[in-house]
Amino acid sequence: MTASSPVRPRAGRKPPAERGEELRAAAREIARRDGLVAVTLRSVAERVGVTRTLVVHYEPNMEALVAATFRTIAEDELAEMRAETDAEATATDALRVLTRALLDTGRDEVTAMWAEVFVLSRRNDALQGAVRDLMDQWQEFVVSLIERGMRAGEFHTDDAHSVAWQYLGMIDGINSHALVNYGAAMERGRLVCHAMEHELGLAPGSLR
Amino acid sequence: MTASSPVRPRAGRKPPAERGEELRAAAREIARRDGLVAVTLRSVAERVGVTRTLVVHYEPNMEALVAATFRTIAEDELAEMRAETDAEATATDALRVLTRALLDTGRDEVTAMWAEVFVLSRRNDALQGAVRDLMDQWQEFVVSLIERGMRAGEFHTDDAHSVAWQYLGMIDGINSHALVNYGAAMERGRLVCHAMEHELGLAPGSLR
DNA sequence: AAAGTTATTGACTTCAAGGTCAATATAGCA
DNA sequence: TGCTATATTGACCTTGAAGTCAATAACTTT
Numbered sequence A, B: 001m002t003a004s005s006p007v008r009p010r011a012g013r014k015p016p017a018e019r020g021e022e023l024r025a026a027a028r029e030i031a032r033r034d035g036l037v038a039v040t041l042r043s044v045a046e047r048v049g050v051t052r053t054l055v056v057h058y059e060p061n062m063e064a065l066v067a068a069t070f071r072t073i074a075e076d077e078l079a080e081m082r083a084e085t086d087a088e089a090t091a092t093d094a095l096r097v098l099t100r101a102l103l104d105t106g107r108d109e110v111t112a113m114w115a116e117v118f119v120l121s122r123r124n125d126a127l128q129g130a131v132r133d134l135m136d137q138w139q140e141f142v143v144s145l146i147e148r149g150m151r152a153g154e155f156h157t158d159d160a161h162s163v164a165w166q167y168l169g170m171i172d173g174i175n176s177h178a179l180v181n182y183g184a185a186m187e188r189g190r191l192v193c194h195a196m197e198h199e200l201g202l203a204p205g206s207l208r
Numbered sequence C: 001a002a003a004g005t006t007a008t009t010g011a012c013t014t015c016a017a018g019g020t021c022a023a024t025a026t027a028g029c030a
Numbered sequence D: 001t002g003c004t005a006t007a008t009t010g011a012c013c014t015t016g017a018a019g020t021c022a023a024t025a026a027c028t029t030t
Helices: A016-034 A041-048 A052-058 A062-086 A091-102 A105-120 A125-151 A160-180 A182-187 A190-199 B016-034 B041-048 B052-058 B062-086 B091-102 B105-120 B125-151 B160-180 B182-187 B190-199
Strands: none
Touching (some): A016 A041, A016 A052, A016 A062, A016 A105, A041 A052, A062 A091, A062 A105, A062 A125, A091 A125, A091 A160, A105 A125, A105 B105, A125 A160, A125 B160, A160 A182, A160 A190, A160 B105, A160 B190, A182 B160, A190 B160, A190 B190, B016 B041, B016 B052, B016 B105, B041 B052, B062 B091, B062 B105, B062 B125, B091 B125, B091 B160, B091 B190, B105 B125, B105 B160, B160 B182
């Protein structure tokens, strides 16, 4: 075992834009799989197959990378939801589709990340900023959906903001609990639908 | 500055039970103030004024201490809620009081701890067990409250378990969001009340 | 009062985190 | 073809986490 070389071959030189994107993509994959806490200099470097130092070269601040990673993942998901709801003919249909999508079991990784973010942002200012931003964007998204329904005469409420905010909170909480409570994961969302139907003056069952 | 002694005086010898409780109490205080992640050998030792080694002597496993800390805090709170609701004359009153208490702003530290726990339990088996236990106990508590109301003819539902589970999820989520969204913290809970009134066949406004 | 049990401590180890700094190798340009 | 800017690396530092182990000091018991 004289020359057993466990050495990694030198990473090929790449244009900064490409390498940078490669590193950020790796950070996102790690965050999706093992959570934002797992996004470290070492883990990102190892995944890409470069030295820690190179990661520092591109991302001189880990807190910032974590925040950016969260931001991108969350913004991507929001864009997806926008696209899906925009495609629906009525606001009621859109809200039904949105609720169904948000309560879907396959979204567990994102749910876990949001739970993580509430904790981590206590100690990471950049992340806290990103969280606020994303919460605002989500809030605005749901408000505009409600307003769309009001303009069309489908929904009726006098406080779209409050309804939107609590809607998002309820969904987040139920999903978080389902993360631990495997058994109950199937039946998530009945109360949310009833609550929204009631709150927006919809006929019972409209959202199912 | 030859003899500037920053040395801590030797801690007085105490009976194991007392010292043990002292350490666990310190862990709880730290958890309440700075979160469960802040409960470390060092922080507990420093707070009590003893060496790290002594903490190890009493708590040979940090994961276990963190789990026990969470368990005690959460069980204390549950006991408090039990006492408060038991004191109410009707189940409707009890539910109103419970909801109000759970949505109270002063409960933010506990909310933060629960959010933390969902994240940490991914990497701490003992903690995961404690979380499951406590969720079960809460679930059972709310279910029995609902059943009390059904026996008295106040509530009507065909799935107390599902209603209880989602009730807790909603409250948790709304509180978590309020942790970040200072502005909206005042108006938490309208939807939850409406949802529960609707779900349990109560007259609108019964829970306000 | 002496002995023995054990609460308490200090020195040390291991591991993983973020980060610095100077050296090296390589791709693209002159 | 050779130069040069810079992408990439290796060696090193600091901090804070958990944990081990033998030594010391303080009660309790005989």
